[in-house]
Amino acid sequence: MNILLVSNMYPSQAFPSYGVFVQNTEAILKDEGFTVDKAVLRKKTGKLKKALGYAGHYANIVRKGLSGKHDAIYVHYAAHNAFPLLLLKKLKPSVRIVTNVHGSDVVPEVASQEKFQPYVKRLLKKSTLIITPSHYYERLVQEKYQAATPIRIFPSGGVNSEVFYPNREQNPQYMKHYQLDPAYRYFGYVGRMDVGKGWDHLLQAFALFLAAHPEEKDRTRLIMVGSGKDDDAFFAMKSQLGLDDSVIHFPLMKHKDLAAIYNLVELFIFPTTRKGESLGLVGLEAMACGTPILASRIGGILDYVEENENGWLTEPGNPEDLARGMAEYTALSDQQKQQVGQAAYQTAQQYDQKKIQSKLSSIFHELRLTK
Template identity: 55%
Template sequence: MKILLISNMYPSKDFPSYGVFVKNTEQILLDNGVSVDKAVMTKRTGKLGKLVGYASHYLKIIASGLTKKYDYLYVHYASHNALPLLILKKLNKRVKIVTNVHGSDVVPEVPSQEKFQPRVKELLHRSHKIITPSPYYKELVQEKYGVTTPIYIFPSGGVNFKLFYSFSTKEEAYKELNLNPKQRYIGCVSRIDVGKGWEFYLQAIAQLEAESLTDYKYIYVGSGKDEPKFKQMVQELNLADKIIHFPLLPQSSLAYVYNVIDAFVFPTIRKGESLGLVGLEAMACGAPVIGSRIGGLKDYIIDGQNGLFFEPGQAGELKEKLRLFMESSAEQKENMSSQAVKTAKLYSVDEISQQLPTIFFNEV
């Protein structure tokens, strides 16, 4: 079987985390004997760079679809790749498209993304198969677009347990991150962008610390358009001594972060949070997830067992859940940690690796 992998997000040396799950799905296909060509974009900066990049990317998609024979065209991110695929489908009706939809594909995060919705709908109706990361997202796609196209679930490449696991000793992790091994940490890993909930994380910390100083410090890993606002809020809330901010890190470094934190906070308010793979990666390292009761998080967080829920956007409730976790006994925390690892194993690459090729090999 031969597949053309299409995505406007793919890792590069400068941006190793950008679309890394796309590369992970590629590797799963390769490991299962599937031949994969690529029409992918790495991260571009500046308007001109993006314009040239997308023009070249679109031309490659159309040219590859017309001049080469593939069993399937497998696309990640319907919104930004629909246009060339719809053109290609008109020029060559025999091409079979498998569309893997994520996040803002279905639930636009900002008004400017709404313009893609008519093309997304058309692409999904013209696709041979659809892949979503979670049961929650599958229902969302069915309800919004009324598609009759078969929809399959595949959790975004899965959790790589060769990378994400609970270290037997944490010394290396503290050393790599230049952190104090005697200090206790809570962590969050996310882009600093609209809908990610970073402001509620900071507000909850400020409220908690104002009521009673804790012996915790709080890690935030990420960069984004709202980073200036993030830094300003840290200062306004007098959290400079409590917040440790790292920029975007490669996955190998994220494993260190997950191993030094007692719990992972996932404060998203996005209805388009199609799975939340970072939460599962944190769980694999033994960190329970204190997360918003929203999106794909509802499919794997079990309140009180492997994590805690709070209502999206409610900083006060997040504060209380942080307090509840901190005041839990060592035995309760250890039980939550063990349950978190068990949950993550259900999403491990080894556990799910056959699901993706099966989707392609099973004809409908």
Template identity: 55%
Template sequence: MKVLLISNMYPSREFPSYGVFVQNTEQILLNNQFQVDRIVLQKKKTKLQKLFGYALHYTKIIWSGLTKKYDYIYVHYAAHNAAPLLLLKKLNSRVTIITNVHGSDVVPEVSSQEKFQPRVKQLLKESAKIITPSPYYMSLVKEKYEVKTPIYIFPSGGVNPDVFYPFLDRNEAFEMLKLDPNQKYIGCVSRIDVGKGWEYYLKAIAHLEEATPTFYKYLYIGSGKDEDAFHNLAEELGIKEKIIHFPLLPQTSLKYVYNAIDAFIFPTVREGESLGLVGLEAMACGTPVIGSKIGGLKDYIIEGKNGLFFQPGNEIELAEKLWFFMSSSEEYKQRLSRQAILTAHDYTINVISEKLPRIFND
């Protein structure tokens, strides 16, 4: 089967984690003897680079769709790729599209993204099949667009067990990150952008440390538009000395983070959190997740079994859950850890690799 993979997110040498799940889906198809061509856009630094990048990206989509024959055109991210694909469909009605929707495709994060919604709806209607990352997101798509197109679930390329696994010796993680092995850590991995909940993480830490000073320090791994605001708030709250900030790290380095921390905090407030793959990657390393009760997180976090929930945006409740976890017995923490590993196993590439080819062959 010959497939044209289209995405406006794809890893590069400079940004190895950017759209890595798209690369994972490509590898799954290749491993199953699919022939895959790709038209992808890698991360650009300036607005001008982005403008020219999209112009070339759209031109390639239309040209390839008109001059080459594919069994399927498989697109990740409907919002930013809908325009050229809808035009291509008009010019060549025989093209068959499978659309894999994510995050802001269905739930725009900022008002400027609302303008894409009519095209998203039209693309989903024109698609032969729709792929969503989670049961939550499938329900959201059905409810919002009322499409008759068949909808399938495939968890965003899955967790790579060759990268994410529990270390036998955690000192390796502390050494790689240059952390004190005698110190305890809680951590969060996320962009520092709107909707990611970084401010609630900081405020929860401040509430907890003011009420009951702990032996913990708090990692935050990520970069973004709100980075200055992040550091300003940490200073304003008086917790700057408690925060250890790393820039966005590649996946090969994130495994050290997940193995160094006792719990992973997932404070998102985005209804468009279609799966939350970082939470599953943390679980694969044996790290329980304390997460917002929202989006795709509700599909894999089980309260008191492999993690804990708090209401989105409620820093007081997050502080309470943090303290509950910190003050729990080692036996309880180990039980959460074991269950986290079992949960993540069901999302590993090895387990889900048969699902994507089945969707194409169905």
């Protein structure tokens, strides 16, 4: 079966993490015996380069779609790819589209994304199948669009257990490599410094936590990994809250470095406020390293975090509740922390890439049977 993979996000040498799970999906399909062709766009910087990049990308989608060489078109990021696919469907009604919706596809994060919604709705109705990353997102799609198109669940390529796994015996080397002081324990955050990611609530919560527990100033540090449009606001808030010595920042990292950070931190904090958090793969990656998670009670996170079993849940956008969660974690015994960490690891194994890849394969085999 020949599949045309369509995405406006795909990794490049300059931006290795940009759309990496789309690349992971490609690897899964090839591993399952499918032939995969691509019409993808790698990250461009500057308005002119972006405009030219999208023009070429859209033309490539239509050209390859009309070639008749593909049994199905598998698209990621419906909002930004809907227009050329709808045009293709009009020119060639027989083409079969499988649409994977996630994130801001369904829940726009900023006003400028709202303009794509009519196209997303039309694309979902024209699709042969819809794929969502979680049961939460499946319900969201059904409620918002009421499309008759069948929906299947596939958790965004899953977790690569060859990269993300417990490896704490290497922590002394990691500490040295990242110039961290082993006298401290570390909490961690991985995510863009962008709207809805909750980095601001986390900074506020950590300041509250340290103020309520002054002894923690000499024993706990917060590692925050990520960059984004709000970088300037992040650094300003960090200074305003007096956290320059307590918060350690790293820019975007490759997966092997993220795995090291997940192993270094005692507690992974996932403070998102996004209703469009369709799965939250970083949470599962941390859990795959045996690290407990303190996360917002929202979105696809609810598919895998069980309160007091493999992690803890807090009210989204509430720094006080987040600070309370940190305090409750520190009050646990070492044995209790280890038990939750082990449960987190066991949960993440259910999302192991090798274990779940057959789910994606079965979706496309089902498509072949309906031809």
